[in-house]
Amino acid sequence: MNIDRRLLLAGLGSVAVSGLPRRSFAATSVTIGDYEILSVSDGNLVLPGAFYFDGLPEQELNSILTPLGVPKDQVEPPCNVTLLRHEDRVVLFDAGSGDGFMPSAGALLDSLDAVGVAPEDVTHLVLTHGHPDHLWGVLDDFDDPVFTEAEHMIGQTEWDYWTDTDTVNTIGEDRASFAVGAARRLEAIEDRISFFGDADEILPGIMAHASFGHTPGHMSFEIRSGSDALLVGGDAIGNHHIAFARPDWASGSDQNPEMAAEVRTRLLDKLSNENIALLGFHLPDGGVGRVERKDSAYRFVSEDI
Template sequence: MQLSRRDFLVAGAALVGGSMLGGLSACAGTVPRAQSLVPGVARVDLGGGVTVTAISDGYGSRAVDAAFVRNAALSEVQAALAEAGLPTDRLAIPYTVQLVDIGGQRVLFDTGNGEFGAATAGKVLENMTRAGIDPASVTAVVISHFHGDHINGLRNKAGQLVYPNAKVFVPAPEWAWWMDDARMAAAPAAMQGAYAAPRRVFGPMAANVVRFEPGSEVLPGVASVAAHGHTPGHTAFIVAGGDRKLMLWGDNTNVAALFVRHPDWSVAFDLDAEVARATRRRLAEQVLAQRLLLAGYHLPGAAIGTLVRRGDGYDFLPLSA
């Protein structure tokens, strides 16, 4: 199944027109373009032999209800979606992993849903194949956090590793939280699946999983940044290219029109809403101060772009093809 252009741009590449045009003009001549390889796969050259390839994993669907944003009225949320030209009753939320070629390594950041998501998700392998990327060529898998839509693509339902030659790197605080048997036993029934997924994925290879401390260098040219709040060990990364640096901020934001535009709003999925809000602001300000390119798992388009300030929030501007 090929994802349509609408599927790949799902959840709103469109932002408010005037703001988008102003942001692009300000960055003219300094921002690389995204090269479309096949539908659902785009590549950006960071210079110095470093490239990042955005690979769509499809999307999930969620109702826009009072529970989606914890600290904003449903009417405010729907108004923000309408302003961005998005549906106000139900959202398609994109999933995009990033494959970075750097220093002789081929590094996959998060793995998608694999065989465990909705019918509209789990498209990473399919899109890799169509783009001519061999999963066996991946030398490292770096995980931002342990939610199932980020880790389930590492191992299929038969128990086989999808990237057989890859060393796996995970944040140590995530491992400590989700692999704690006592914490799992005390968790409510609704959370049992969240604890079971890491055990299925990482349990058979536990001795070989590299656990790094956020703030350390994971691989040459790949630095980790503590980004806690969404989960206790949620981690962002900065990839250093020859011309530009790229921050991959994972689930620091969900729907861009809501949580990039209104960074103090809290999505239902953040485990510690207060810490997540502070992290969102801190990472956004770092992106702006250091003029970083930005990638995010739930960002629209190819999920790589630039960030601009807008009022008391921000806008995400996807790179043009």
């Protein structure tokens, strides 16, 4: 596997109409056989630290966060969207958040433009799960599909959960808007959707892995060519700090914390034992790296050139 972390310039040094400098975009390129994989940015989230850290033992938490320079009051995880090119296919894993979730996110279309991909070039849009930062970018400001030529794909279990009219009543008050937003967007793309299940080869060389817990039907995806492989992890391994150091700890970011912890531990064990690369949606440095294990703990090692 070859990894190339590079800066892609999009009008760097020029001035936009608003008088603000235009953004520049960095992308990480990974080659596995004849698969080209790019990590492209949708910006970042801004979340209170309590979202991750409430109820955790303070002394051990500090010992994990301090060496990594992670503050406890506020975290700003990146949003890394996976783009894959293979033969005549242009595959996007997740759609980003669009303009309707957070001002700090929603940069995906600009990032795609920076690597020469227009929305209509995407042939397949594969959704890991239905949370806003992964799904809401399927529609534009006029509620029309953004990726007009793409087959949209989602796990059957995840679809069933978000399209169930009772979900908004059972998901909890803090996430009720997630349920409303997901149902509206999935209804809008219903005629474009196809479904898959655990262990299905959804496209040549790409296998779905059930990684339920973060959401009831969350899916990850293994891209493999011979002995070389990379896991598109979505939010199954949701950060580079406590998720690795203490994967058994429950996280407030997960809808089923106990199930998510079991899945997280299983995936980390698989990735470290089999030396499979990981591309995580909220991991640093483009999200691409390896998992190293020491005793019962793990660490994320970003791959740099």
